[in-house]
Amino acid sequence: MISEQSEGLLQKYPTPFYLFDIDILRKRIEFLKSHLPESVALCYAVKANTFVSPYIDDIIERYEVCSPGEMSISAEQKISPEKMVISGVYKTPEVIENHILSDHCAGHYTAESIEQFELIKRSAQKANKKVSVLLRLTSGNQFGMNEEEIKNIVSTQKDEQSIDICGIQFFSGTQKTSLKKYKREFSHLQEFLKELEAECGFKARELEYGGGFPVYYFEGDTFDEVEFLNEFSQILNEFDFDVQFTLELGRSIVASCGYYFTKAVDIKSNKTGNYAIMDGGINHIAYFGQFMAMKHPYFEHYPKDEGEEKPWQICGSLCTANDILVKDLPLKNFKLGDTLIFKNTGAYCSTEGISLFLSRALPSVLIKDKDGKISVAREQTETFKLNY
Numbered sequence: 001m002i003s004e005q006s007e008g009l010l011q012k013y014p015t016p017f018y019l020f021d022i023d024i025l026r027k028r029i030e031f032l033k034s035h036l037p038e039s040v041a042l043c044y045a046v047k048a049n050t051f052v053s054p055y056i057d058d059i060i061e062r063y064e065v066c067s068p069g070e071m072s073i074s075a076e077q078k079i080s081p082e083k084m085v086i087s088g089v090y091k092t093p094e095v096i097e098n099h100i101l102s103d104h105c106a107g108h109y110t111a112e113s114i115e116q117f118e119l120i121k122r123s124a125q126k127a128n129k130k131v132s133v134l135l136r137l138t139s140g141n142q143f144g145m146n147e148e149e150i151k152n153i154v155s156t157q158k159d160e161q162s163i164d165i166c167g168i169q170f171f172s173g174t175q176k177t178s179l180k181k182y183k184r185e186f187s188h189l190q191e192f193l194k195e196l197e198a199e200c201g202f203k204a205r206e207l208e209y210g211g212g213f214p215v216y217y218f219e220g221d222t223f224d225e226v227e228f229l230n231e232f233s234q235i236l237n238e239f240d241f242d243v244q245f246t247l248e249l250g251r252s253i254v255a256s257c258g259y260y261f262t263k264a265v266d267i268k269s270n271k272t273g274n275y276a277i278m279d280g281g282i283n284h285i286a287y288f289g290q291f292m293a294m295k296h297p298y299f300e301h302y303p304k305d306e307g308e309e310k311p312w313q314i315c316g317s318l319c320t321a322n323d324i325l326v327k328d329l330p331l332k333n334f335k336l337g338d339t340l341i342f343k344n345t346g347a348y349c350s351t352e353g354i355s356l357f358l359s360r361a362l363p364s365v366l367i368k369d370k371d372g373k374i375s376v377a378r379e380q381t382e383t384f385k386l387n388y
């Protein structure tokens, strides 16, 4: 129970804050690996949480790094460049050129378009390096290229000395629960890899498959994850093309290691209910699948109390009626100064929130390392200076 450690934390650190528990994160990675075929590599999508990357370098095969900002963070964190997959749309030619020229030149770059492929090629030629590239196959949106474009690239670039086309990257969305959908996608990918070999003489060595393993955030959700992973592994085992699989995962790796602490700073009851104004809000927390704050995420109430139970509207500090974290949350003897600790907030909360709205401070970020020691990765940070 995280609330058992809360007194010390709350005495030392002002709310709101995130706590990312590295022991939980590392055990989570071990769990995923132990339920996937041994040959599958894991790539951590750092967009899900940029704070924890350095703590898993020894147990993760790759990092997906998606923007100039993430490139700078990963360099500062001294992430091994050969483990990095630089992906995502739009980076200026200077950013790509300088990156390829530098000592941080990554293990892989993905090409989202013919333009991007040409840019990587020109940069590699200029740097006199051979750069490994994954061609991103679109799943039907603005990302990646269609089959014909990829066929065209692999057919025309066979003799290109500066580029090693290793294979395909494919990402089709997050929180994917349907094993039928995975099956369909892998069957399509298998056929496509076969076509590339038969029609273009290109044998892909790698398939980097992005994202999507689900995380169950709300009380009452039921999900047999072991069975899900067994069935997913079965799909991979049946894949009829000899290729190295890498799974690019964010949410599923990092969600469970995160806790978000927020304190009740005002309390009132009116004709429409009992309201708690918390010092945090929707600018710091994002539960995929939350709907009008109706669902109840896993949480703990500190200090735990056995008194009268009432339903509470748990609101944040933004000036919008939308800033409700949870509606009708039954709490026993909830009072001013009490803390709610929201669980499974390791993924996307610290990176995806509308954190500049109302110019409120960003929460501090605490890291609990694998020996239980707490360090501050970021102090509470004012944002008002960014807004004028």
Ligand SMILES: Cc1ncc(COP(=O)(O)O)c(C=O)c1O
Pocket (backbone or CB within 6 Å): 045, 048, 064, 087, 171, 173, 174, 175, 210, 211, 212, 213, 248, 249, 250, 251, 252
């Ligand atoms: C290319 C790519 N790979 C991996 C991920 C991680 O997805 P998830 O957090 O659902 O595992 C994302 C998320 O947006 C992505 O865009």
